[in-house]
Amino acid sequence: MIGAMTSDSGQPGVRTAAVRRPGDTIFRTLTTGAGLAIVIAIALIGLFLLIKAVPSLAADKDNFLISANFVTTDPNNLMFGIRDLLIVTVLTSLVALVIAMPVSLGIALFLTQYAPPRLSRPFAYMVDLLAAVPSIVYGLWGILVLGPALEPFEIWLNSTFGWFPLFATGNIPISGAGTIFTVGVVLAAMLLPIITSVTREVFRQTPVMQIEGALALGATKWEVIRTTVLPFGRSGYIAASMLGLGRALGETVAVLLILHSSPKPANFSLFDGGYTFASKIASAASEFSQPLPTGAYISAGLVLFVLTFVVNAVARSIAGGKAAK
Amino acid sequence: MTTTASTLDRPATPPAFQAVSGSRKIKNMVATVLVVLAFLIALVPLVWLLISVIARGYQALLSSDWWTHSLKGVLPKEFAGGAYHAIIGTLLQTIVCAVIAVPVGVLAAIYLVEYGRGRLARVTTFMVDILSGVPSIVAALFIYALFLSTFGLGQSAFAVSMALVLLMLPVVVRSTEEMLRLVPQELREASYxxxxxxxxxxxxIVLPTALSGVVTGVMLAMARVMGETAPVLVLVGYSKSINFNIFDGNMTSLPLLIYSELNNPNPAGQLRVWGAALTLIILIMLFNLVAALVSRFSAIKTK
Incomplete structure (x- = not known):
């Protein structure tokens, strides 16, 4: 009997070749089914968006990729394209990343290397609180409080560096500050806790031996960080930033509330108005009734889904599937 | 180990160390200042935002009607009525979402930790990551395409809950997975x-040990989906009165109340907007607080 036992201890599922119990089979099927359900959910999202988008794409009178129009009032004469949506989405996300990446790096370093150990947790909690604020409140604050405060700065940027395309006069007046720039600043605040929390965990795993080695060689605190913490955590930091980028690309309501719409096409300025993919869809949500015009928005949603899918997949592959949560 | 005892006993005299050069000192100082500055910068939006919301919204919360009445029959410019209907709506939608998402999420996490080997497990982990990156508006559009457009169902709070399920699932899976991995292997082996x-x-054995962590994760996930606005814009209509039926009729949640009152230019509307924002933040903070308390008072015993 003993000889017949096969055991591979050390594995989580230690199995003694015994009878298969019905309870085990049922439970295993249940849990596997739940795992499978998530895979199927993603597949269904892609599939259904595609199914609903194709008829509208076929009926599109404009070029979907390069048209700046988004006219869906007449189902028989759909004219829509994603040029402007793509430009505005990418610009807002890039502004957010450019601001949030260095600041998050600083915060993660502060929390793991500089803050007194006793205070590190409460400090980290304060940064995490930024993630607890819902995006619609960020939107409110952005357009009613932050925007007016940023307005003089944006006017100064525009008048001083207006020769540089990014700071050129946009397709909406700066007054009220419903610009890509304001959206970027608000998105940056929303990204801080996301990028920081992942980066912080990676930095915390820096081998103590390396840190102590650097200290023993007489390195200053900054040199320790530069030679041990940063090289060790670089991939985690980049993966975290990609996750943040994914979040920024898909942010909906904050952008919808802040960004002013513009009748003119975007011209790559930070002082443009317009819509991102997400805010365009949300802005038309109440008019979803006829299948063809709705399909136009669903096709924009499909592009957004593919974009975030790719960004998240890249983030995951950079992190090696371990550091990123 | 050839150093003699006398060398070790002697204290190091100054020439033994090289002084840190000025430029290195300055670099170190600059780095320290920048890092501390980064942290302070992060606090600016937090403090500024909270102060703005509290200062503009606290008056709405002081009226007792706010917590007990809806806006039914209240004129746009009237300082009356409350957010009771929206609070109910928010809680109902979140709870229905949790009732669906938590069992599936926990089971999926059990699969990943206890059973998951091979290809399907790898694909599942990958898809959980992808799902956690799906924008809320895309989740809303998907539910719209599936429920409203394909099945021909009307707008309802249940559709919102289904969209929220997609957003909540990955959070529940990730946190449960993490907690299950913390459960000591010896416990399982002893049981086997x-x-x-x-x-x-x-x-x-495993689930009860990890229970507090799982509950914490679920509370945090609920706090996260509570403030989602995109699904309610697409999937349910605004209503000024109370509705307990999640399958039928319009139902207002706090984000939807904020969004629709934004179109109300009267001072009363502005007060409702900020009041609802403050109420939403308070609700979310409450969930966060409970989560923190649960995890503090019943942390996993790893030893």
Whole structure:
């Protein structure tokens, strides 16, 4: 009997070749089914968006990729394209990343290397609180409080560096500050806790031996960080930033509330108005009734889904599937 | 180990160390200042935002009607009525979402930790990551395409809950997975050694050990989906009165109340907007607080 036992201890599922119990089979099927359900959910999202988008794409009178129009009032004469949506989405996300990446790096370093150990947790909690604020409140604050405060700065940027395309006069007046720039600043605040929390965990795993080695060689605190913490955590930091980028690309309501719409096409300025993919869809949500015009928005949603899918997949592959949560 | 005892006993004299050069000192100082500055910068939006919301919204919360009345029959410019209907709506939608998302999420996490080997497990982990990156508006559009457009169902709070499920699932899976991995292997082995079947080991030994962590994760996930606005814009209509039926009729949640009152230019509307924002933040903070308390008072015993 003993000889017949096969055991591979050390594995989580230690199995003694015994009878298969019905309870085990049922439970295993249940849990596997739940795992499978998530895979199927993603597949269904892609599939259904595609199914609903194709008829509208076929009926599109404009070029979907390069048209700046988004006219869906007449189902028989759909004219829509994603040029402007793509430009505005990418610009807002890039502004957010450019601001949030260095600041998050600083915060993660502060929390793991500089803050007194006793205070590190409460400090980290304060940064995490930024993630607890819902995006619609960020939107409110952005357009009613932050925007007016940023307005003089944006006017100064525009008048001083207006020769540089990014700071050129946009397709909406700066007054009220419903610009890509304001959206970027608000998105940056929303990204801080996301990028920081992942980066912080990676930095915390820096081998103590390396840190102590650097200290023993007489390195200053900054040199320790530069030679041990940063090289060790670089991939985690980049993966975290990609996750943040994914979040920024898909942010909906904050952008919808802040960004002013513009009748003119975007011209790559930070002082443009317009819509991102997400805010365009949300802005038309109440008019979803006829299948063809709705399909136009669903096709924009499909592009957004593919974009975030790719960004998240890249983030995951950079992190090696371990550091990123 | 050839150093003699006398060398070790002697204290190091100054020439033994090289002084840190000025430029290195300055670099170190600059780095320190920048890092501390980064942290302070992060606090600016937090403090500024909270102060703005509290200062503009606290008056709405002081009226007792706010917590007990809806806006039914209240004129746009009237300082009356409350957010009771929206609070109910928010809680209902979140709870229905949790009722669906938590069992699936926990089971999926059990699969990943206890059973998951091979291709399907790798694909599942990958898809959980992808799902956690799906924008809320895309989740809303998907539910719209599936429920409203394909099945021909009307707008309802249940559709919102289904969209929220997609957003909540990955959070529940990730946090549960993490907690299950913290459960010591010895506990499982002891249970197996006593002849307890694997499923019973998981249900009676592993899950109870990880329970507080799982509950914490669920509370945080609920706090996260509570503030989602995109699904309610697409999937349910605004209503000024109370509705307990999630399958039929319009139902207002706090984000939807904020969004629709934004179109109300009267001072009363502005007060409602900020009041609802403050109420939403308070609700979310409450969930966060409970989560923190649960995890503090019943942390996993790893030893």
């Amino acid at each position: 050694a006593l002849g307890v079947p694997k499923w019973k080991t998981i249900v009676r």
